[in-house]
Amino acid sequence: xxxxxxxxxxxxxxxxxxxxxxxxxxxxxxxxxxxxxxxxxxxxxxxxxxxxxxxxxxxxxxxxxxxxxxxxxxxxxxxxxxxxxxxxxxxxxxxxxxxxxxxxxxxxxxxxxxxxxxxxxxxxxxxxxxxxxxxxxxxxxxxxxxxxxxxxxxxxxxxxxxxxxxxxxxxxxxxxxxxxxxxxxxxxxxxxxxxxxxxxxxxxxxxxxxxxxxxxxxxxxxxxxxxxxxxxxx
DNA sequence: CCAAAGATGCGCT
DNA sequence: GCGCATCTTTGGG
Numbered sequence: 227x228x229x230x231x232x233x234x235x236x237x238x239x240x241x242x243x244x245x246x247x248x249x250x251x252x253x254x255x256x257x258x259x260x261x262x263x264x265x266x267x268x269x270x271x272x273x274x275x276x277x278x279x280x281x282x283x284x285x286x287x288x289x290x291x292x293x294x295x296x297x298x299x300x301x302x303x304x305x306x307x308x309x310x311x312x313x314x315x316x317x318x319x320x321x322x323x324x325x326x327x328x329x330x331x332x333x334x335x336x337x338x339x340x341x342x343x344x345x346x347x348x349x350x351x352x353x354x355x356x357x358x359x360x361x362x363x364x365x366x367x368x369x370x371x372x373x374x375x376x377x378x379x380x381x382x383x384x385x386x387x388x389x390x391x392x393x394x395x396x397x398x399x400x401x402x403x404x405x406x407x408x409x410x411x412x413x414x415x416x417x418x419x420x421x422x423x424x425x426x427x428x429x430x431x432x433x434x435x436x437x438x439x440x441x442x443x444x445x446x447x448x449x450x451x452x453x454x455x456x457x458x459x460x
Numbered sequence: 461c462c463a464a465a466g467a468t469g470c471g472c473t
Numbered sequence: 474g475c476g477c478a479t480c481t482t483t484g485g486g
Contacts, residue, residue, distance in 0.1 A: 303484055320466040321482035337465060384464060417465050
Protein backbone atom coordinates (compact mmCIF):
# COMPACT_ATOMS: atom_id res chain seq x y z
CA UNK A 227 0.00 0.00 0.00
CA UNK A 228 1.37 3.40 -1.02
CA UNK A 229 1.31 6.38 1.31
CA UNK A 230 -0.83 9.36 0.13
CA UNK A 231 2.25 11.28 -0.95
CA UNK A 232 3.47 8.43 -3.15
CA UNK A 233 0.00 8.02 -4.59
CA UNK A 234 -0.02 11.71 -5.50
CA UNK A 235 3.40 11.34 -7.14
CA UNK A 236 2.22 8.30 -9.05
CA UNK A 237 -0.90 10.12 -10.20
CA UNK A 238 1.24 13.04 -11.33
CA UNK A 239 3.50 10.68 -13.28
CA UNK A 240 0.58 8.88 -14.95
CA UNK A 241 -0.96 12.20 -16.03
CA UNK A 242 2.38 13.23 -17.54
CA UNK A 243 2.68 9.97 -19.44
CA UNK A 244 -0.83 10.29 -20.80
CA UNK A 245 -0.80 13.83 -22.08
CA UNK A 246 2.76 14.89 -22.87
CA UNK A 247 3.55 15.62 -26.52
CA UNK A 248 5.96 13.17 -28.16
CA UNK A 249 8.21 13.37 -31.22
CA UNK A 250 5.41 12.35 -33.61
CA UNK A 251 3.49 15.49 -32.65
CA UNK A 252 6.38 17.61 -33.96
CA UNK A 253 6.98 15.41 -37.02
CA UNK A 254 4.65 17.57 -39.11
CA UNK A 255 4.86 20.75 -41.16
CA UNK A 256 6.12 23.70 -39.06
CA UNK A 257 2.97 25.78 -39.60
CA UNK A 258 0.74 22.89 -38.52
CA UNK A 259 2.88 22.34 -35.42
CA UNK A 260 2.83 26.09 -34.67
CA UNK A 261 -0.98 26.10 -34.80
CA UNK A 262 -1.32 22.88 -32.80
CA UNK A 263 0.91 24.21 -30.03
CA UNK A 264 -1.59 26.97 -29.19
CA UNK A 265 -3.39 25.98 -25.99
CA UNK A 266 -0.74 23.44 -25.04
CA UNK A 267 1.01 23.80 -21.68
CA UNK A 268 4.75 24.13 -21.07
CA UNK A 269 5.77 22.44 -17.83
CA UNK A 270 9.20 22.88 -16.25
CA UNK A 271 10.41 21.63 -12.88
CA UNK A 272 12.59 24.22 -11.20
CA UNK A 273 14.05 23.70 -7.72
CA UNK A 274 11.54 20.94 -7.05
CA UNK A 275 8.56 23.05 -8.13
CA UNK A 276 6.49 22.60 -11.25
CA UNK A 277 5.99 25.82 -13.22
CA UNK A 278 3.59 25.96 -16.17
CA UNK A 279 2.43 28.31 -18.91
CA UNK A 280 -0.23 28.07 -21.61
CA UNK A 281 1.10 28.79 -25.12
CA UNK A 282 -0.79 31.64 -26.83
CA UNK A 283 1.54 32.73 -29.68
CA UNK A 284 3.97 30.88 -32.00
CA UNK A 285 5.91 31.42 -35.22
CA UNK A 286 6.93 28.94 -37.93
CA UNK A 287 10.35 29.08 -39.62
CA UNK A 288 11.55 27.12 -42.66
CA UNK A 289 15.06 26.39 -43.91
CA UNK A 290 13.84 27.41 -47.38
CA UNK A 291 13.03 31.04 -46.54
CA UNK A 292 15.29 33.86 -45.44
CA UNK A 293 14.07 34.57 -41.90
CA UNK A 294 15.14 31.29 -40.31
CA UNK A 295 18.43 30.78 -38.53
CA UNK A 296 18.87 27.53 -40.47
CA UNK A 297 18.81 29.46 -43.77
CA UNK A 298 22.00 31.21 -42.57
CA UNK A 299 23.77 27.84 -42.66
CA UNK A 300 24.79 25.06 -40.31
CA UNK A 301 26.80 25.97 -37.22
CA UNK A 302 27.20 24.21 -33.91
CA UNK A 303 24.94 26.71 -32.16
CA UNK A 304 22.21 26.12 -34.75
CA UNK A 305 22.59 22.35 -34.93
CA UNK A 306 19.33 21.65 -33.05
CA UNK A 307 17.29 23.02 -35.95
CA UNK A 308 18.75 20.25 -38.11
CA UNK A 309 18.12 17.50 -35.57
CA UNK A 310 15.05 15.19 -35.54
CA UNK A 311 11.56 16.67 -35.05
CA UNK A 312 10.92 17.44 -31.39
CA UNK A 313 14.47 18.58 -30.59
CA UNK A 314 14.65 21.72 -28.45
CA UNK A 315 16.48 24.66 -30.09
CA UNK A 316 17.41 27.49 -27.74
CA UNK A 317 19.59 30.49 -28.46
CA UNK A 318 20.23 33.92 -26.99
CA UNK A 319 18.17 36.71 -28.51
CA UNK A 320 19.55 40.11 -27.43
CA UNK A 321 21.06 38.57 -24.37
CA UNK A 322 18.18 36.38 -23.20
CA UNK A 323 17.13 32.79 -23.96
CA UNK A 324 14.53 31.94 -26.59
CA UNK A 325 12.70 28.61 -27.02
CA UNK A 326 12.09 26.72 -30.29
CA UNK A 327 11.32 23.14 -31.31
CA UNK A 328 12.49 21.46 -34.53
CA UNK A 329 9.79 20.02 -36.77
CA UNK A 330 9.49 17.82 -39.86
CA UNK A 331 11.82 19.11 -42.60
CA UNK A 332 15.52 19.60 -41.95
CA UNK A 333 16.09 23.12 -40.63
CA UNK A 334 12.39 23.82 -39.97
CA UNK A 335 11.24 24.84 -36.49
CA UNK A 336 8.62 26.60 -34.40
CA UNK A 337 9.38 29.53 -32.10
CA UNK A 338 7.30 29.67 -28.93
CA UNK A 339 6.66 33.38 -28.68
CA UNK A 340 4.35 33.99 -25.75
CA UNK A 341 2.33 32.28 -23.06
CA UNK A 342 0.41 33.01 -19.87
CA UNK A 343 1.01 31.37 -16.49
CA UNK A 344 -1.15 28.27 -16.08
CA UNK A 345 -2.03 26.93 -12.63
CA UNK A 346 -3.59 23.54 -11.93
CA UNK A 347 -3.22 20.61 -9.53
CA UNK A 348 0.24 19.78 -10.91
CA UNK A 349 1.77 23.23 -10.43
CA UNK A 350 3.34 24.54 -7.26
CA UNK A 351 1.16 26.87 -5.11
CA UNK A 352 3.94 29.47 -5.10
CA UNK A 353 4.49 29.22 -8.88
CA UNK A 354 3.87 32.90 -9.61
CA UNK A 355 6.34 33.96 -6.95
CA UNK A 356 8.97 31.68 -8.50
CA UNK A 357 8.28 33.03 -11.97
CA UNK A 358 8.64 36.56 -10.63
CA UNK A 359 12.04 35.75 -9.14
CA UNK A 360 13.48 36.00 -12.65
CA UNK A 361 12.70 39.72 -12.74
CA UNK A 362 13.86 42.65 -10.61
CA UNK A 363 10.39 44.21 -10.50
CA UNK A 364 6.97 42.88 -9.52
CA UNK A 365 5.07 41.93 -12.69
CA UNK A 366 1.39 41.12 -13.13
CA UNK A 367 0.83 37.48 -14.22
CA UNK A 368 -0.03 38.40 -17.82
CA UNK A 369 3.32 40.18 -18.15
CA UNK A 370 5.42 37.25 -16.95
CA UNK A 371 5.49 35.23 -20.20
CA UNK A 372 4.38 37.61 -22.96
CA UNK A 373 7.54 37.49 -25.04
CA UNK A 374 9.85 34.75 -26.32
CA UNK A 375 12.64 35.60 -23.89
CA UNK A 376 10.32 36.60 -21.04
CA UNK A 377 8.68 33.16 -20.99
CA UNK A 378 12.07 31.44 -20.84
CA UNK A 379 13.10 33.66 -17.94
CA UNK A 380 9.83 33.15 -16.03
CA UNK A 381 10.02 29.36 -16.48
CA UNK A 382 13.76 29.38 -15.68
CA UNK A 383 14.71 27.68 -18.96
CA UNK A 384 18.35 28.15 -19.98
CA UNK A 385 20.19 27.55 -23.24
CA UNK A 386 22.90 25.60 -21.43
CA UNK A 387 20.39 23.19 -19.90
CA UNK A 388 18.06 22.58 -22.86
CA UNK A 389 19.54 23.48 -26.27
CA UNK A 390 19.73 20.43 -28.59
CA UNK A 391 18.03 18.22 -26.00
CA UNK A 392 14.76 16.30 -25.97
CA UNK A 393 11.71 16.98 -23.81
CA UNK A 394 11.67 14.87 -20.69
CA UNK A 395 8.59 13.98 -18.61
CA UNK A 396 10.46 14.45 -15.35
CA UNK A 397 11.91 17.94 -15.99
CA UNK A 398 10.55 19.77 -19.02
CA UNK A 399 7.81 18.85 -21.46
CA UNK A 400 4.75 20.13 -23.30
CA UNK A 401 1.39 18.93 -22.03
CA UNK A 402 -1.97 18.55 -23.74
CA UNK A 403 -4.67 19.20 -21.15
CA UNK A 404 -7.34 19.63 -23.86
CA UNK A 405 -7.76 23.37 -23.58
CA UNK A 406 -10.04 24.76 -26.25
CA UNK A 407 -8.76 27.01 -29.03
CA UNK A 408 -11.64 28.05 -31.26
CA UNK A 409 -10.10 30.79 -33.40
CA UNK A 410 -6.52 31.52 -34.49
CA UNK A 411 -5.12 34.78 -35.85
CA UNK A 412 -2.60 34.21 -38.65
CA UNK A 413 -0.30 37.16 -39.30
CA UNK A 414 3.27 38.29 -39.98
CA UNK A 415 6.24 37.42 -37.79
CA UNK A 416 7.94 40.11 -35.75
CA UNK A 417 11.47 41.43 -35.88
CA UNK A 418 12.12 40.30 -39.47
CA UNK A 419 13.82 42.67 -41.90
CA UNK A 420 11.79 43.41 -45.06
CA UNK A 421 14.23 41.65 -47.39
CA UNK A 422 14.07 38.47 -45.33
CA UNK A 423 10.56 37.24 -46.16
CA UNK A 424 8.89 39.47 -43.55
CA UNK A 425 5.60 39.29 -45.51
CA UNK A 426 5.00 35.59 -44.83
CA UNK A 427 2.03 34.94 -42.54
CA UNK A 428 3.78 32.49 -40.26
CA UNK A 429 2.77 33.89 -36.86
CA UNK A 430 -0.16 32.34 -35.01
CA UNK A 431 -2.07 33.73 -32.01
CA UNK A 432 -4.85 32.22 -29.90
CA UNK A 433 -7.67 34.72 -30.66
CA UNK A 434 -9.06 34.59 -27.11
CA UNK A 435 -5.69 35.66 -25.71
CA UNK A 436 -4.71 38.21 -28.37
CA UNK A 437 -4.70 40.99 -25.77
CA UNK A 438 -1.88 39.17 -23.91
CA UNK A 439 0.41 38.43 -26.88
CA UNK A 440 3.53 40.40 -27.83
CA UNK A 441 1.78 42.54 -30.46
CA UNK A 442 -1.96 42.33 -30.99
CA UNK A 443 -3.05 42.73 -34.65
CA UNK A 444 -6.70 43.23 -33.62
CA UNK A 445 -6.02 46.59 -31.97
CA UNK A 446 -3.66 47.92 -34.64
CA UNK A 447 -4.81 50.92 -36.69
CA UNK A 448 -2.53 50.09 -39.59
CA UNK A 449 -3.08 46.35 -39.95
CA UNK A 450 -6.15 45.19 -41.90
CA UNK A 451 -7.93 41.87 -41.69
CA UNK A 452 -7.73 39.99 -44.98
CA UNK A 453 -4.52 41.75 -45.97
CA UNK A 454 -2.21 41.73 -42.94
CA UNK A 455 -3.92 39.03 -40.93
CA UNK A 456 -6.61 36.35 -41.14
CA UNK A 457 -8.87 34.83 -38.51
CA UNK A 458 -8.98 31.06 -38.84
CA UNK A 459 -11.94 29.22 -37.38
CA UNK A 460 -11.10 25.78 -36.08
C1' DC B 461 34.03 43.30 -33.23
C1' DC B 462 29.15 43.42 -34.33
C1' DA B 463 24.84 41.46 -35.91
C1' DA B 464 20.91 39.18 -34.00
C1' DA B 465 13.67 35.58 -34.97
C1' DG B 466 13.97 41.30 -27.96
C1' DA B 467 12.12 44.47 -24.13
C1' DT B 468 11.31 48.79 -22.36
C1' DG B 469 10.37 53.64 -21.51
C1' DC B 470 9.44 57.79 -23.53
C1' DG B 471 7.06 61.15 -26.36
C1' DC B 472 3.54 61.75 -29.57
C1' DT B 473 -1.27 60.97 -31.46
C1' DG C 474 -1.65 52.56 -29.32
C1' DC C 475 2.48 53.55 -32.12
C1' DG C 476 7.44 54.67 -33.47
C1' DC C 477 11.83 55.26 -31.92
C1' DA C 478 16.17 55.17 -29.09
C1' DT C 479 18.62 52.52 -25.95
C1' DC C 480 19.85 48.64 -23.16
C1' DT C 481 20.99 43.83 -23.18
C1' DT C 482 24.58 38.85 -24.19
C1' DT C 483 26.35 35.48 -27.08
C1' DG C 484 28.32 33.16 -31.09
C1' DG C 485 30.66 33.58 -35.32
C1' DG C 486 33.53 35.86 -38.98
